[in-house]
Amino acid sequence: MTPASLLDCPAPAKLNLFLHVNGRRADGYHLLQTVFQLIDRGDVLHFQLRGDTAIRRVSEVAGVPEEQDLIMRAARLLQAEVLRRSGALPPGVDIAIEKVLPMGGGLGGGSSDAATTLMALNRLWRAGLTRAELMALGLPLGADIPFFIFGETAFAEGVGEALQAVAAPDCWYVVIEPGVAVPTAKIFCAEDLTRDTKLVTIADFSRHLMVENDVGGFGRNDLQQVASRLFPPVAAAVEWLGRYGKARMTGSGACVFCAFSSEDDADAVLCKVPPVWTAWKAKALSRHPMFAVL
Incomplete structure (x- = not known):
């Protein structure tokens, strides 16, 4: 039924x-x-x-x-x-x-x-x-x-x-909300946005993970430089979280994240986040949880 x-x-x-x-x-x-x-x-x-x-x-x-x-x-x-x-x-x-x-x-x-x-x-x-x-x-x-x-x-x-x-590590993330809302259109319209990054392949990404065992180190976020210039709190969050790993912005911003191999490692950094920001931890999911519902 x-x-x-x-x-x-x-x-x-x-x-x-x-x-x-x-x-x-x-x-x-x-x-x-x-x-x-x-x-x-x-x-x-x-x-x-x-x-x-x-x-x-x-x-x-x-x-x-x-x-x-x-x-x-x-x-x-x-x-x-x-x-x-x-x-x-x-x-x-x-x-x-x-x-x-x-x-x-x-x-x-x-x-x-x-x-x-x-x-x-x-x-x-x-x-x-x-x-x-x-x-x-x-x-x-x-x-x-x-x-x-x-x-x-x-x-x-x-x-x-x-x-x-594609396979990715079963890891934990610390995510910082810098307290600003970044309009996607404003980032993509910026004159200084990099628009000619060389193409990569799935094999490039997978090879990096296998050789380096480093989920946060492959490539970059081309939108981050523009967002950091227009929204200083994004730049500040990247700089602070970058003390503990390879931090970067997600999407067109504003949230910033860093990967950790264990929940304990994520907790150790989470407790140090300055109170001016909202921060939380999350675990990687390999499948959408709605699949279990449907």
Whole structure:
């Protein structure tokens, strides 16, 4: 029997273990290479079917009007797809969210929320879309959404949608929230952004891990220099955390992370983080936790 609700659905954060900008397409989108790593910290969503066809967000999200929320846009996109395929609207749904991840942090929170929404409603509505079909449906909403539906550590290319599974260390991360929200568009529009980093391969990344056993040392984040210039708290967090390992920014910022081989090592650094910042630890995930739910 199909459930009438799906509660406690995780929407985990991601880290970009490196992020290279290799060029720019004619339509303005940048060509990237990165490795996406899921971690065990994120938002939590709850879905309850309604007696009508309305889709409602029943939680307030500061600074995000309901009509602009990727959660709502994803739900309505899937609802329209179900109507197109079946000729009938599926039941409406009330969506509640427990927001944990900061906005403008480079952790993929909004994209992860949208991906979890697509996966959960695909089950509740018995829509029957494959993972690949859900990835394609979500891509126009955000380039990171396909990764969260893909749901494994991934080497990504293109605008982030061309994904291949890749192995990465089972490690812990200390993450610092520098207290600023970094607008992605502002970083990608910067004149001094590096846009011609040489292409690498999965083999380059994997070889580095095998030889160096160093998850934080491969490549760099090409967006970090721009974000650090425009947002000094990002630069300060990179400098401080860099005393304990190879620290770098994730995504377009603002959060900064460093990998550690054990939870004890992460705890030892976490307790030293200056109180001016919010900081936490998280463990690497090899698979999206929604896979167990679905």
